[in-house]
Amino acid sequence: MSREQEVIEACPTDLFIGGKWQAAESGKTLAVEDPATGETLCSVADAGVADGLAALDAAVAAQAEWAATPPRDRGEILRRSFELMTARADELALLMTLEMGKPVAESKGEIAYAAEFFRWFSEEAVRIDGGYQIAPNGKGRFVVLRQPVGPCLLITPWNFPAAMGARKIGPAVAAGCTMVIKPAAQTPLSMLKLAELMTEAGLPAGVLNVVTTSDSGGVMEPLIKDGRARKLSFTGSTPVGKKLIEQSADQVLRTSMELGGNAPLIVFEDADLDKAVEGTMLAKMRNGGEACTAANRIYVHSSVIDTFGAKLTERMKALKVGRGTGDGVDVGPLIDAKQRDKVAELVDDAVSQGADVLLGGSVAEGNGYFYPPTVLAGVPASARLQKEEIFGPVAPLTAFDDEDEAIRMANDTEFGLVSYLFTKDLSRALRVSEALESGMVGLNQGIVSNPAAPFGGVKQSGLGREGGSVGIDEYLDVKYIAVALD
CATH class of the missing domain: 3.40.605.10 (Aldehyde Dehydrogenase; Chain A, domain 1)
Known part of the structure; x- marks a missing residue:
């Protein structure tokens, strides 16, 4: 046996x-x-x-x-x-x-x-x-x-x-x-x-x-x-x-x-991009993206979005997909066919509306309910995955030009569980953290869950x-x- x-x-x-x-x-x-x-x-x-x-x-x-x-x-x-x-x-x-x-x-x-x-x-x-x-x-x-x-x-x-x-x-x-x-x-x-x-x-x-x-x-x-x-x-x-x-x-x-949740993750122009990518990997890929705390909408300042996108794509591409019991596996299957099909629908919808596929973007062949790590760029506000929880290994990138715009886009949801932001500016960090409509904020880090801290959200x-x-x-x-x- x-x-x-x-x-x-x-x-x-x-x-x-x-x-x-x-x-x-x-x-x-x-x-x-x-x-x-x-x-x-x-x-x-x-x-x-x-x-x-x-x-x-x-x-x-x-x-x-x-x-x-x-x-x-x-x-x-x-x-x-x-x-x-x-x-x-x-x-x-x-x-x-x-x-x-x-x-x-x-x-x-x-x-x-x-x-x-x-x-x-x-x-x-x-x-x-x-x-x-x-x-x-x-x-x-x-x-x-x-x-x-x-x-x-x-x-x-x-x-x-x-x-x-x-x-x-x-x-x-x-x-x-x-x-x-x-x-x-x-x-x-x-x-x-x-x-x-x-x-x-x-x-x-x-x-x-x-x-x-x-x-x-x-x-x-x-x-x-x-x-x-x-x-x-x-x-x-x-x-x-x-x-x-x-x-x-x-x-x-x-x-x-x-x-x-419908967690926003904001990367400002002054952020340490390597740390921001590491934090994004944690916030996005924990549990293969099947988490209510997963970064669902990634907003990156227009001056650094190309560099950030390339670094994130490189990291996502290196992930090994397979059965969770296998050696060196980073990403397992989604929970069932229904969830896999939903992720595929959300990606297809975003692509049909003009999003660019930097990595992945299609259902994996073979047995099991696998979906490959995916990075999308130029995701429009009208895309379903800007409003609906993805619950999968999909990172959608959208550019912003200033702090007010980032806050407005981040708060444009009925959900309010967690938000993430990356910046070196202490004043901005506190200002934006207070403005974000969520029960938790990850400041320059991609994981907020801790048994010693209060976990929960606001709004819906x-x-x-x-x-x-x-x-x-x-x-x-x-x-x-x-x-x-x-």
């Missing part, structure tokens, strides 16, 4: 409800595909509504005892989970590569990133504070508590199958909340393995329940409208996020939404923040106690 087969065989494939692994009530299963070959890796339980409600039952039943568990104990479980993830990084990374497609080296990076959320929130668990205040008239006292919000529904995407789960599970565990989590149908294995690992770390039965399903809306909507869950956290597309917010209104469910890129010292706030309610003095 090959190492790949061993890793797949060792991964749970049932639902995880109330601390037990069990098949879907219907007996149905869901095939998990290798995007590099299009072949089936294995099948997992395909949950229905009854399974989802059973998972919610388990979370509700465990909530009171879990909330009463000492913060230190909750933190220690997270710390042990961090240590187990770190120790088993090779196995977890290979599993992720097989189901999602990214190169193993990048999967290892995600495992380290995901584990860090557990370490960060293990430390935050014991720092949940409150307040004590003398009433303004001196006749009473105000006591402020922060308590777990209650059972949570968590929905995660396929592009970062471990990190997006850990980013939600970590603060929920630290705060004392139980959970039902539904991973994406394309990449359920990483979450199932994570649940197994956290159980080994000592997480009690019912605190984390995992439901895998091909019918996300059909299974999750009844849970959202049930009334017993008190929190919904979702990472995914803006259209789906809007629908979930609408469904949550019935029970006035507390929501956190990390939605779509979402609500709330994950990570940082504020990340646990999303899972806590504030209770004020008015105390009368004799």
